[in-house]
Amino acid sequence: MTRSPAGPLLVGVDLGSQSAKVAVHTADGRVVASGRRPLRAALTPRPGVVEHPDDDLVDALAAACRDAVAALSAAGGSTGDLVGLGLCGIRSTRALLRADGTLAAPVISWMDERASRPHDPAAAPADTAVVTASSGHLTRWLTGRAADSPAAYPVLWPLDLERWDWSTDDAVVAASGLRRDQLVDLVLPGAVLGAVTEVAAHATGLPAGLPVVATANDKAVEALGCGLAGPDQALVSLGTYVAPMLLGDAPLRPGEEEAAGAWTNLASVPGRYLLEGGGVRRGMWTVSWLRDLVGPGLLPGGAPEELEDVLNRAAAEVPVGADGLLAVLDWLAPAHEPWRRGAFVGFDGRHGAAHLYRAVLEGLALTVGGHLRTLVDGLDRDVRLVLLSGGGARSPLMRQVVADVTGLPVRVAVDDGSPAALGAAVCAAVGTGVHPGFDEAVAAMVAPGPSVQPDAAATRAYGEIGQTHADLRASLAPVLRRDDAPGQPR
Template sequence: MKQGYLIGIDVGTQSAKVVIFNLLGEQICEGHQPLRPLVIPAPQLAEHPDDDLWSSLSAACQKAMQQFRVLGLDEGAILGAGLCVIRCCRVLLKPDGALAWPVINWMDRRLNQPWQYHESYGDVRYLTTTSGYITHRLTGEFKDTSANYIGWWPMDNQRQAWSEDAASWQRCNLTREQVFDVVKPGEILGTLTPLAAEATGLPAGLPIVATAHDKAVEALGSGSLRQGVCLVSLGTYIGAMVHGDSAQTEAKNFWPFQASVPGKYLYECMGVRRGMWTVSWFRDQFGGAMAEVASWGESIEALLSKEASQVPAGSEGLITLHDWAAPAEAEYRKGAFIGFDGRHTRAHMFRSLLEGIALTMKNHMDGMAEELGKPFTQIILSGGGANSDLMMQIFADVFGLPTQRNRMKSAAAIGCAINAGIAVGAFDSYQQASERLVQPAEAFQPNEENHRLYNAINQQVYRPLHDHLDPLLMRLSDITG
């Protein structure tokens, strides 16, 4: 086996993370840098301030490499870096590849429509994804992965190349000259320029390797390659996904995307927009009284989870509907807490938030499993929420299935390292790489009594909520805007 190190670069909605692994799957060091809050110039618009994706990534790389050097390790033994950046964003670039406009985030309503130029954008030469932009900053190349083009892009997912259909380009209001060249996941995008090496601390000439969109990379890095295993990614956007072999272009309950394994597909059902962001929102709005206690060594989230663990399943009738960020097809929707009475405390609200996430995901995932004709046998949770024993148990109880987390929580970074390892010949196959880098940890077993209770709440109350609330929320939207 070739000796050396692999880097996983994972830039999400809220932070940039850079993790260095050895080829046995052991994490050697990590750099983490929070992103700045999104700029909201108007309702349902969202942009990343200044050049925040690049600045945060550079800082995270510097932190990881500083640790690497303190350990006295050989920079020449770093074989490659896999790059994964948040999906479903739009980046407008000048002819030289510099930002023409702040990066438009995936929560922005402009991305629900084809590209439209506005004179305020100035000199726009290229349109690309976040991964295309960061690839250019790292390598100087105008290249991107084929597997991060979701939404209004003329991408042929079966060929993993730009569409040859002129009508597809016309629908997206784009021309071939406006977009980057693309490569498949696991292929080299370019090598690190001296200028980028100075900004990041990574060694010049380092191969930068294409992955896929962030959820597909996370699925690869979670080990969810086996039939019946579904990954639930607990991020700002909470998604659920399984791997498949065919495009399934007629699917009604899920979307087929390019997977991080070339030629494979990732089936993803509808998720929860601003899912774990809602948990952070609750912490910031209602956890202030815990700040002094948290300074003793535990996070506010951990203390809230301890409180909520004492609340019975079902939160004694308190229900949370997760529409803090409404879907494009129903922009009038709002989040809701329903069922308050005198018993309810902050702990009930926090537990109800977590239960609402699990119930929402179960309803979306049931439709996907039924359409595929393959019931789920195990759930893997990834992301920061998987650190919570309470969240793990709630998912097990809602689904009635074993729910597992992995020892290393940086699933997207692991997926990046797997793609990089394949590109530089460190692994013989994706299966071998997954077995080496993905390390399972605890599995939580369902409580059957709680499972029956959640089923009753879901069938009789939770599923019909939108039918009853949508007419009222439409009227509220008309009144308040």
């Protein structure tokens, strides 16, 4: 007989770029109920602008919570056993709130050019009272309090990385385009932000009074839920944004940043840091795009998961290097290099849908593998294991390609569920006293998933292919950068 889930139960919220995921965990990390709701398609009213429609983040969160609560009830559990909720939002977003907590303007996506620049008060509505990240917006909606974790504010915000608090320098605050009175209260990860209000309880199905606990930005929470623990480990997050990360005990100094091609991100554990290398924008989004483009031709009427399985199996039969087909993944150009574009190069009569799919996976692995080498060499680290997380980690082929490209063993961080939701639940466990500290909570709640070893012959082949791939990216730059290049912004 299956035992009904009993308390203490911990809710982990992972609001990502494509969906809101809510998972209910036991004190040992098992997922006993979950809910997921996709976000609506982003609005792009003009070039460079990417916004979330209406209050989509709140709507998706509320619906996913209701689904999780219904699933918990169906499993024989009770919301009375819920003891805390860890809240994780999309990083590098920006929400402008009125004094009553409602949106003064659409939430600015991390893909929006404005997200890579300081806040522009001249362009903001006059009634903007608070400027915050997505998690700050959700905290305000859930608890009624304008508060958030300092680890939810990487880059561009006036944050003192050493103190884990807003800068005391008025010039730094002014340079961000913000006023001090527009900044939310900061609460360290693992501490309580507030409690679910009656209004939020009605919308979500969660019990009123449930403690809401601070976490960090989504990549940092994901690292916590993956169990990233030592200096000899790296984490590669295979999500919409793909990047390698290492743990650190101090922020990077300016010289280290340049050498490693990296920047400092606050971790989910106070006093710890994530040193993050270069990334790929729209990484796994590109894989999904290609799946939806060519998959129906292989499996008419198939669901996305079925199409992906078919393409993964077909691509696994394609030789290393996709028979000479190379993919450069630049499906979303950064604001400082708007001319960048993606490309497939090397087509001939052998190539079909499986080659395209494998080339995208390889292009992604080669790019992030290069960023990882730069990060490791620049910081003089001896990395012996790569942890994989995110949607791409579910693909056995992608796991093997990453192992072969890096020449390192690869382990999937968690075998089930969302690493970010688990990391958020870990924070909730600490904040509510279910576990005495982060190390104890991770030890109790985070279990490793399957691992793969690199194939020596494939690693040698990817060493040669990788140099060709890097040369191709460099060769494309002057062509795409020309004033008369197709698609060049005017």
